[in-house]
Amino acid sequence: MTEKVLMKGNEAIAEAAIMAGCRHFFGYPITPQTEVAAYMSKRMPKIGGTYLQAESEVAAINMVYGASAAGVRAMTSSSSPGISLKSEGLSYLAGSDLPAVLVNIQRGGPGLGGIRPSQADYFQATRSSGHGDFHLIVFAPNTVQEMFDLTIEAFEVADRYRMTAMILGDGMLGQVMEPVDISRSANITLPGKDWALTGTKGSRKKNIVNSLYLEAEELEMLNFKRFEKYAEVEKIARTENYLTDDADVIIVAYGICARVAKNAINEARKNGIKVGLVRPVTLWPFPKKQLESAAEKARAFIVVEMSMGQMIQDVELAIRCSRPVSLCNRTGGMVPTPEAVLAAIENADQAGRS
Amino acid sequence: MQTVFERPKALSDVSMHYCPGCTHGIIHRLVAEVLDELNITDKTIGVAPVGCAVLAYNYFECDMAQAAHGRAPAVGTGIKRANPDNIVFTYQGDGDLAAIGTAETVHAAARGENITVIFVNNAIYGMTGGQMAPTTMPGQVTQTSPYGRDVKTAGYPVKVCEMLSTLDGTAYAERVSVDSVKNVKNTKKAIKKAFEYQLAGKGFSIVEVLSTCSTNWGMEPVESLTWLRENMIPYYPLGVYKDKEDSK
Ligand SMILES: Cc1ncc(C[n+]2csc(CCOP(=O)(O)OP(=O)(O)O)c2C)c(N)n1
Numbered sequence: 030m031t032e033k034v035l036m037k038g039n040e041a042i043a044e045a046a047i048m049a050g051c052r053h054f055f056g057y058p059i060t061p062q063t064e065v066a067a068y069m070s071k072r073m074p075k076i077g078g079t080y081l082q083a084e085s086e087v088a089a090i091n092m093v094y095g096a097s098a099a100g101v102r103a104m105t106s107s108s109s110p111g112i113s114l115k116s117e118g119l120s121y122l123a124g125s126d127l128p129a130v131l132v133n134i135q136r137g138g139p140g141l142g143g144i145r146p147s148q149a150d151y152f153q154a155t156r157s158s159g160h161g162d163f164h165l166i167v168f169a170p171n172t173v174q175e176m177f178d179l180t181i182e183a184f185e186v187a188d189r190y191r192m193t194a195m196i197l198g199d200g201m202l203g204q205v206m207e208p209v210d211i212s213r214s215a216n217i218t219l220p221g222k223d224w225a226l227t228g229t230k231g232s233r234k235k236n237i238v239n240s241l242y243l244e245a246e247e248l249e250m251l252n253f254k255r256f257e258k259y260a261e262v263e264k265i266a267r268t269e270n271y272l273t274d275d276a277d278v279i280i281v282a283y284g285i286c287a288r289v290a291k292n293a294i295n296e297a298r299k300n301g302i303k304v305g306l307v308r309p310v311t312l313w314p315f316p317k318k319q320l321e322s323a324a325e326k327a328r329a330f331i332v333v334e335m336s337m338g339q340m341i342q343d344v345e346l347a348i349r350c351s352r353p354v355s356l357c358n359r360t361g362g363m364v365p366t367p368e369a370v371l372a373a374i375e376n377a378d379q380a381g382r383s
Numbered sequence: 384m385q386t387v388f389e390r391p392k393a394l395s396d397v398s399m400h401y402c403p404g405c406t407h408g409i410i411h412r413l414v415a416e417v418l419d420e421l422n423i424t425d426k427t428i429g430v431a432p433v434g435c436a437v438l439a440y441n442y443f444e445c446d447m448a449q450a451a452h453g454r455a456p457a458v459g460t461g462i463k464r465a466n467p468d469n470i471v472f473t474y475q476g477d478g479d480l481a482a483i484g485t486a487e488t489v490h491a492a493a494r495g496e497n498i499t500v501i502f503v504n505n506a507i508y509g510m511t512g513g514q515m516a517p518t519t520m521p522g523q524v525t526q527t528s529p530y531g532r533d534v535k536t537a538g539y540p541v542k543v544c545e546m547l548s549t550l551d552g553t554a555y556a557e558r559v560s561v562d563s564v565k566n567v568k569n570t571k572k573a574i575k576k577a578f579e580y581q582l583a584g585k586g587f588s589i590v591e592v593l594s595t596c597s598t599n600w601g602m603e604p605v606e607s608l609t610w611l612r613e614n615m616i617p618y619y620p621l622g623v624y625k626d627k628e629d630s631k
Pocket residue numbers: 433434435436452475476477478479480503505507508509510511516
């Protein structure tokens with residue numbers, strides 16, 4: 030039986046985390062994600078969980094580090110400036126192969142920027158979440174339902190691969206209210222964590238959770254091994270495709286931009302333009318294969334994003350620049366309009382014909 | 384033959400990397416003896432800092448985590464909240480605890496986080512080669528205070544026990560020293576009491592241990608102990624700064 034409730038995106042994330050068995054949340058307020066913390070502070074004490082308001086984002090992510098090292102599902106959430114502060118902890122989590130879930134409901138930047146929706150942390154999420162060689166698994170929901178579903182999935186893959194999984198949303202998705210089916214059952218049986226710190230109980234040798242390796246050869250070997258794992262993780266890359274089968278023009282957009290793009294695509298189709306959407310659901314691993322196959326048929330690509338053009342680089346790489354790729358973007362907290370996307374579609378369609 | 388002295392069971396049978404004469408080794412041993420005596424090694428989780436004690440995870444026989452510079456109290460908080468039945472301690476230097484990790488330390492104490500902090504104050508950054516620490520004495524020469532710490536430009540040393548004792552969440556704060564046999568014995572008593580307070584669920588406990596760094600102070604080990612006694616103890620008076628038992 031489906032059970033639909035009306036929820037804000039931020040609340041859906043929090044509820045999904047609870048359903049996924051997360052009982053340890055470490056937060057610090059920042060707009061536009063504070064509802065995640067507020068929801069957790071309300072629910073956790075009632076279900077025997079921990080809501081702890083840390084003194085900073087730095088402390089919050091390090092609390093996640095400790096809780097994860099101790100073997101439980103743990104989570105923190107923030108928005109752009111707070112994510113910058115978490116980068117130290119993200120690197121240590123990666124270096125210690127600890128699972129964790131991190132939410133970034135992005136706002137405009139750089140600096141203190143603004144509080145309106147943005148996608149300007151794409152590079153930070155997919156390229157440089159902290160120092161050293163490592164990746165996060167990055168999910169990009171575009172509905173409140175997906176914020177719910179992908180959060181559950183984030184806990185599952187974080188444990189499966191012993192990695193940090195990030196939910197990368199934006200201020201609009203965080204604030205919008207939509208009906209959500211919360212009947213989906215989460216797999217909350219944790220995989221065996223024989224590496225976790227629980228006390229030896231006199232029955233095993235001590236466990237050490239650590240990211241320090243003073244021997245360069247050893248560290249290199251560990252990094253190689255971690256990248257072998259990442260090659261496995263590549264298999265979870267996925268997209269949602271909309272009207273792509275006959276498309277001459279392909280829009281690539283994620284999150285709220287994908288919804289704007291769909292409106293524009295419907296309009297353009299009325300005018301006889303064959304245009305479709307490839308929406309990455311995972312930003313890392315980036316769905317290269319799906320884009321490659323789209324490029325076999327399409328003449329031109331448009332990337333719609335709320336940044337000065339960050340994902341466009343991944344699109345160009347994925348299709349090896351075999352087709353023209355144009356950018357339709359806004360920044361600073363502005364959301365592209367369907368009209369602007371429609372104009373971009375018409376341009377690309379014309380250019381593709383000539 | 385009767386055994387009169389042996390390695391504590393909680394201390395691993397490996398040689399330590401500390402400089403000859405460094406008092407980190409003594410403090411490790413005292414912590415291990417206390418874990419043995421309280422019979423809690425198998426339920427204890429230690430957190431190693433960034434600093435000379437970064438490899439402490441190799442020296443204790445309990446489960447260990449290694450934390451980012453200064454973040455040990457936050458990591459310890461996460462561990463304790465996840466597994467409240469475990470005993471959690473952090474082992475931190477003065478740069479780690481009183482500079483980069485000041486916020487994490489103050490707030491773990493303010494929350495009354497039920498963990499034990501072993502704070503090694505050697506008035507200098509050891510591992511990185513002897514730079515000025517928040518605890519460096521006025522006038523003390525270090526690599527980054529080559530003319531002696533000038534309080535006009537570098538400010539005053541941070542007195543951690545005094546500061547933390549003002550917080551309601553701190554259950555126990557004592558400053559001790561390892562410069563003499565008598566003080567080593569007192570240090571052990573304080574460390575034991577700190578763990579006992581955690582076992583009793585009383586809240587945040589911290590033992591600040593005045594320690595030496597002969598290598599970076601540029602002194603012989605014995606000379607270092609004298610320097611500690613004559614310079615540090617007058618500035619950092621030994622004693623109990625907070626004891627929640629007293630306040631009841
Ligand atoms: C973020 C960060 N900054 C700086 C360092 C370099 N670092 C390593 S140890 C150390 C100082 C440690 O001094 P202290 O905590 O007093 O311990 P000691 O070595 O004296 O025992 C510093 C600054 C680091 N590892 N990480």
